[in-house]
Amino acid sequence: MAEERKHALLSASSAKRWINCPPSARLSETFPESTSDYAEEGTLAHDICELKLRKLFIEPGMPEKTFKTAHNQLKKHGQYDPEMERYTDEYVDYIQKIAYSYPVPPKIVIEKEVHYGHVARDGYGFSDCIILSGTDCHVVDFKYGKGITVSAEENPQMMLYAVGAIAEYGIVFPVERVILHIVQPRTKNFSRWELSASQLQTWSEQTVKPAAELAWEGKGDFRQGSWCDDCFCPAAGTCRFRMEENMAALQKHTDPITGKMIPAELLTNGEIGSILPFLEFAAPWIKKVRAAALDKLLADEDVPGWKLVEGRSNRELPDPDKAYAALVEAGYKKALFYERIPVSLTEAEKLINKDDYNTILMPFIVKPKGKPTLAPKGDKRPPYQKDTTPQEDFGGENQYKEEEKTC
Known part of the structure; x- marks a missing residue:
């Protein structure tokens, strides 16, 4: 079962952040490690996955009594919910499909600590499942959360797990094909992406290595992006660079003295389009700033001009x-x-x-057909069609079923 784990400075789980914003690695060190109910819930779900896979592949002779005792112990956790059984079973089924697709039983390792220190100093992480067979290397990550849909495509966390797996097992398994999988059953997200081992090596040498050197030294440029929130940067709400960049963007459309909007004719479509990317960053940033202020006030620190008051509550019948x-x-x-x-x-x-x-x-x-919503041009979803049939909307009866069968 998962133990209390110390995270590396250049961890795989935060790779998207320190690759894109190298100084954030050292900056994050100044914050105490924290957890949440969601994190504890995810850890528990991972522990259940590990137990089920261990009985199936690692210790097939595990007595049923031993399994049930361990399982019942996990059920006593305060975050346990019976629905975890169905979602963890989906993950186990997914692993089985990959394993049983090979004529000879593959090598399967679970909750494996992998090291990639040759491209990122002291870099390591914990991979949920690695499957090796012939020249294939599968890296599978279980995501229990449902707030952010995670993609396997060009996923730095998964790619670093693969780098570490090849570093350890490459002598026995001459890996040529790397397949990354994200299993996120609560959002029905089963993402798969493939690349060659040579492409992975090029990425690790040309992208990871230089960024890791800067991150280790606390150098490089701060950059704002989705990684500020996706990777749960502890400085997201108090980062000075983020504040200055967002405020500068706001100033472009305001009077620098009064702060009021400059009277002008209506915005053009082009101007609206140029503002939207800023809003994608500003909206989560504003939430993080408010959360940071709340945390400071709860810790009895002073935030000039602000205080704690009792929020709204609703009447209840206990x-x-x-x-x-x-x-x-x-x-x-x-x-x-x-x-x-x-x-x-x-x-x-x-x-x-x-x-x-x-x-x-x-x-x-x-x-039903979803309501139209804004998305950048680069979004992978097809453009919204105003008048289409259900068949055109959803691609036929068995579209998703066929995709789930692919490993």
């Missing part, structure tokens, strides 16, 4: 049955206070097994 029983006793009809409504689709999924979901419930499910 025991509605008891309250309504009193009303019924007073002469009201019980039917007034209770209504029979079907559970949500999400709740129904938790109540039934995967086979019944696919064979019984699936035929009744429809997915």
Whole structure:
């Protein structure tokens, strides 16, 4: 099971950040390590995955009693939810499909500490699952979170895991093909990306190595980007560079003295398009600044001009049955206070097994067309079509099923 792990300065999980913003590595060192309920929930789900894979591939002779004892111990965790079983089973099924696709049982390692110090000083990370067979190297990462959809394509974390795996096992397995997988079952995200071992080596030498040297020395240029929030940079809300860059962008459209918007004719489409990328960075930055201010006030520090007040709360009935029983006793009809409504689709999924979901419930499910939303031109989703048929929208009945079968 996963133990308390110390993160490397140039960790794989934060690689997207320190590759793009090298000074952030040393800057992050000045912050204490923190955790959250979401992080603990993810760690627990990973522990369940590890136990199931260990029984299946690493210790196939594990007595059922030993497995159940360990499993029951994990269930006692405060973050445990029965739905974890279904999602972790999906991950295990995904690993099985890869493993069973080879005529000879491949080498499988789980929760493996991999080192890539030859391209990033003292660099290491923990890979969820590595599968090696012949000239193939699969790196699979389980993501339990559902807030950010993670892609395997050009994913620095996954690529560094692969660099470390090849460094350790390359003598036995002459890897030519590297396949990266993200399994994020709660968002139904199963992402796969492939590159050659030579492409991976070129990337590690030309992109990682120079960035890692700068990051280790605390040098290089600060750069704002999605990595500020995707990689949970601890300085995201108090970073001076980020503040100055965002405020400078705002000043382009305001009077530098009064701060008021400069009266002018309406913005052109081109000007609107030029402002939107800034908003993509500014919106999460504003949230992080507010969160940083709240943390400081909660720690009894002074933030000039601001104070803590009690937020809005809603009235509650801690025991509605008891309250309504009193009303019924007073002469009201019980039917007034209770209504029979079907559970949500999400709740129904938790109540039934995967086979019944696919064979019984699936035929009744429809997915309405989503409302149009803004996205950059480079977004991989197809452009929104105003008038299309369901078949055109979703690509046929078995489109997603076929994609999930691919390993």
